[in-house]
Structures are given as C-alpha cells and as structure tokens.
Amino acid sequence: MALPRPDPERTRRIVGAVIYIVMMLGGAAALVLFFLVMPLESPDPEAVYESMGIGALCAIPPLAIYLWIPRLIDRYDPEPWWALALVLGWGAIAACGVAATVNTGVELAATEIGGKEFGQIAGVCFSAPIVEEGMKGIGVFGVFYFLRREFDGVVDGVIYATFVALGFAATENIIYYSNAVQHDPQGNALAVTFVLRGVLAPWGHPLYTSMTGIGFGISRETNRTWLKWMAPLFGYCAAMFLHSLWNTASVISGYLFLVMLPLWLLFVAAFIGILIWLVVRKGRIIRMHLQDEVLLGTITREELALVTSPWGGMRASFGWGGAAGRKFVGTATRLGLSKWHAGRAMKGRKRTVSADWIVPLRQELGELRMAISRALGRPVPMPQAWTPGGAAPQQPQAQYPQQPQYAQPQQGQYPQQQQAPYPQQQARSAPQATQYQPPVQPQGQVPPQGQQPPQQPGAPQYPYPPPGWGRR
Numbered sequence: 233m234a235l236p237r238p239d240p241e242r243t244r245r246i247v248g249a250v251i252y253i254v255m256m257l258g259g260a261a262a263l264v265l266f267f268l269v270m271p272l273e274s275p276d277p278e279a280v281y282e283s284m285g286i287g288a289l290c291a292i293p294p295l296a297i298y299l300w301i302p303r304l305i306d307r308y309d310p311e312p313w314w315a316l317a318l319v320l321g322w323g324a325i326a327a328c329g330v331a332a333t334v335n336t337g338v339e340l341a342a343t344e345i346g347g348k349e350f351g352q353i354a355g356v357c358f359s360a361p362i363v364e365e366g367m368k369g370i371g372v373f374g375v376f377y378f379l380r381r382e383f384d385g386v387v388d389g390v391i392y393a394t395f396v397a398l399g400f401a402a403t404e405n406i407i408y409y410s411n412a413v414q415h416d417p418q419g420n421a422l423a424v425t426f427v428l429r430g431v432l433a434p435w436g437h438p439l440y441t442s443m444t445g446i447g448f449g450i451s452r453e454t455n456r457t458w459l460k461w462m463a464p465l466f467g468y469c470a471a472m473f474l475h476s477l478w479n480t481a482s483v484i485s486g487y488l489f490l491v492m493l494p495l496w497l498l499f500v501a502a503f504i505g506i507l508i509w510l511v512v513r514k515g516r517i518i519r520m521h522l523q524d525e526v527l528l529g530t531i532t533r534e535e536l537a538l539v540t541s542p543w544g545g546m547r548a549s550f551g552w553g554g555a556a557g558r559k560f561v562g563t564a565t566r567l568g569l570s571k572w573h574a575g576r577a578m579k580g581r582k583r584t585v586s587a588d589w590i591v592p593l594r595q596e597l598g599e600l601r602m603a604i605s606r607a608l609g610r611p612v613p614m615p616q617a618w619t620p621g622g623a624a625p626q627q628p629q630a631q632y633p634q635q636p637q638y639a640q641p642q643q644g645q646y647p648q649q650q651q652a653p654y655p656q657q658q659a660r661s662a663p664q665a666t667q668y669q670p671p672v673q674p675q676g677q678v679p680p681q682g683q684q685p686p687q688q689p690g691a692p693q694y695p696y697p698p699p700g701w702g703r704r
Contacts, residue, residue: 248378259329287409323399327367361475386449393445397437443470518568529617553604
C-alpha cells in the first residue's frame with residue numbers, strides 16, 4: 233500500500249480557508265447591498281431586476297465556453313477542478329464585492345471634489361485598475377501561498393489568474409449589460425456592449441491579471457531571493473498599467489478605443505502564443521525528470537510516452553483504464569514536477585515538501601497500474617529496472633502486476649552466508665587414564681603471586697600468572 237502523502241502545510245491551508253470564507257461573505261454582502269437592496273429605492277425595482285436577469289443570461293453562457301480554453305491549453309498538468317472553482321468564486325464574489333465598494337466610494341468622493349467628469353476619471357482610470365487588479369491578484373496569491381503544492385510555475389500562475397479574472401469579468405458584465413438594458417430598452421445598446429465586452433474583448437481581464445500570475449510563477453520557479461519578492465510586484469504593476477491604458481482609452485475618446493482595438497487583439501494573440509510555448513516547456517520538464525524512472529523500473533517507455541503526450545489524459549480515459557489511467561497520468565506528471573522542484577531546492581540549498589512526495593507517488597503508480605489491469609481485464613506490461621552492465625530495459629511480456637510487498641523467505645530456507653571454513657584441529661585419540669587432568673583448586677584459594685601451581689606428570693607447562701596480569 234502506498235504511503236500517505238505528507239501534509240506539512242495543513243495549518244497554513246486551514247488559515248487560508250478561514251480567510252477565504254470571511255472574504256467571500258464580505259464580498260457577497262456587498263453585492264447583495266448594491267444590486268439587490270439598493271434597487272428597491274429606485275422608481276421601478278422590477279425593471280431593474282429584469283435588466284439584471286437579462287444581463288446574467290448574456291454573461292453566464294459565454295463564461296462556460298471561455299473556461300474550457302485555458303483547460304485545453306494546460307494539457308500536461310491540468311489544475312484540480314476544486315482549486316479552479318475556488319479562484320473563480322473569488323473573482324466573481326469577493327473581488328467584485330470589494331472592488332464595487334471601494335470604486336463607488338472613490339468616485340463619489342472625487343465627484344464631490346471636482347465634479348462628475350473628474351469623479352468618472354478617478355474611478356475608472358485610477359481606482360479600478362489599482363483595486364480590481366489588487367483583489368484579483370490576492371486570489372492568485374492565495375493559491376501560491378496556501379495551496380503551494382498546486383502551484384508549480386508560470387503556466388499555473390497564468391491559469392489561476394485567468395480563472396479568477398473570468399469570474400470577475402462575468403459579474404462585471406452582468407452589471408454592464410444590465411445598465412445597457414436600462415438606458416436603451418430597445419436593445420441596441422445591449423447589442424453593442426455584448427459585442428465589445430463579450431466577443432471582441434472578452435479576454436481583457438484575464439490578460440491584465442495574467443501579468444500578476446506570471447510574476448508569482450517566476451517567484452515559484454526562481455532560486456534568487458530578490459526575484460522571488462520583486463517578480464510578483466512587477467507583474468502587479470504591469471497588470472495595473474494595461475488595465476488603466478484600456479480604461480483611459482475608452483473614457484477619453486471612442487475613436488482612440490477603435491484604433492487601439494486591433495493592436496489589442498494582436499497583443500492578445502501574441503500572449504496566447506507565449507502561453508502555448510510555456511506549456512510545451514512544461515511538458516519537456518516533465519519528460520526530462522521522468523526519464524530516469526524508466527531505468528529505475530517505476531514506469532515503462534510506453535507509459536512515459538503517454539504521460540508526456542499533450543493528449544495523454546484523453547488517451548488514458550478512452551483506451552487505458554478510464555479513470556484509473558487518467559489518474560496514473562496525473563500522478564506520474566506530479567512525480568516529474570515534484571522531482572523538478574526538489575532538484576531546484578537542493579541547488580539553492582533550501583527545503584521543499586516536494587521531496588517528501590516522491591516515494592509515495594512512486595508507490596501510488598504501482599497501485600494504479602494494478603487498477604488499470606483490473607479495469608482492462610488483462611495484464612499490462614510491467615516496468616523493469618536497469619542493472620549496471622546490462623542493456624537498456626526492454627519492454628517485458630505483459631503480466632498481471634503483483635502487489636508490491638517485502639520478500640519473506642519460507643521456513644527452513646533462509647539464505648546462508650558463505651563463510652571461510654574454520655581451521656580443523658587434528659583428531660586426537662581417546663583420552664587415556666594417564667592423560668593430564670586439570671587440578672581442582674579449592675574455592676577462594678589462589679596461589680600466591682609468582683608461585684607456580686603443582687604440576688602433574690604429562691600436564692602442559694603454562695606460566696602462571698599469564699604475562700601482563702597484575703602489572704599496571
């Protein structure tokens with residue numbers, strides 16, 4: 233049976249869960265106040281609620297489509313669904329609730345100081361980039377710090393940033409679509425807003441927050457202390473700059489916005505290309521750190537090719553044991569990444585919990601291979617360890633995997649260690665009556681120092697006491 237995976241960060245995870253729950257409750261309370269309670273004071277609350285319902289119908293279905301794109305890109309090590317759901321909820325509820333509260337307060341205060349136009353610029357061009365990117369960045373930081381084992385590098389930072397930003401954009405789009413319906417019941421404003429926010433620029437927020445995710449990813453991969461601290465800060469500054477640039481262009485002039493749109497689309501396309509390159513790099517890292525597992529007899533060559541394939545999980549689901557095969561691919565991938573983190577930590581002379589997972593993951597692969605064999609109803613090829621001086625391990629005949637256990641020799645068959653024979657003494661004849669018999673000394677009587685005990689005929693001559701006795 234595989235050893236249980238260590239969990240030295242249990243206390244940290246509990247603290248993170250408490251903070252998450254508190255912030256989610258606070259964000260939910262703010263959203264309820266702004267969008268469910270305050271509309272009751274409007275002249276027509278039913279029209280407001282109806283517009284919000286239309287906005288939700290326009291915002292939520294595209295979200296279900298957009299969520300699959302980062303999942304398709306992250307082929308080698310898909311993040312767990314529950315972690316993605318946590319950051320998605322953070323962006324939709326906690327980040328939106330806090331941002332709505334702060335941005336509204338800043339805009340009201342700026343309006344009182346410099347008028348409506350000044351208040352709009354202060355809220356949209358300054359407050360929104362700082363607060364919104366900060367709250368979304370906190371969601372990425374939460375995974376980076378409290379769920380460290382689920383955060384491996386730059387690719388994971390981009391994936392988590394994309395999900396938290398998609399959650400934020402979905403809630404924000406509901407508000408924008410609702411406002412468009414209220415200002416133009418005919419639907420023309422809603423159509424224009426949907427095309428701009430839902431079709432042409434749906435990846436605005438994911439692009440901004442991905443800068444922060446890249447910063448945390450670099451911090452996870454590097455061994456340089458200064459870069460671990462500065463990379464997330466640089467990423468957050470880049471996210472604020474891109475967000476402010478987009479908002480400022482849309483506020484100052486609609487024509488400037490139309491000029492920037494093609495450049496923006498090219499920037500998004502280039503970013504997606506860079507992300508695909510990072511995913512390919514991640515696959516090469518996994519392959520490099522699993523090749524020696526073939527020589528150790530942990531996996532076979534065919535299993536290595538399956539694990540490092542961009543479609544390994546899909547192939548395992550349909551042709552190699554279903555759920556057990558899919559889990560085998562994920563466990564082998566986690567083994568490769570754990571060895572990668574452990575190697576970087578040893579190079580930097582630092583401690584990492586990834587080293588403690590290597591042995592349990594290897595044992596888990598053996599158990600999963602047994603489950604795959606049972607699911608297929610046939611034996612599967614077993615790995616063979618390479619021995620020094622021998623040829624590279626060849627693929628053996630398929631056989632049912634056996635439960636790994638300690639070898640126990642049968643009774644009476646313990647292997648005996650060969651030892652050099654003891655020198656044999658010459659055989660002596662049976663003792664004769666005249667042969668020497670050692671005298672029996674009375675108890676408590678010892679010959680005086682230097683005096684020899686009486687000898688009998690035929691007795692060997694030994695000095696008494698032996699040389700060195702009594703000399704200190």
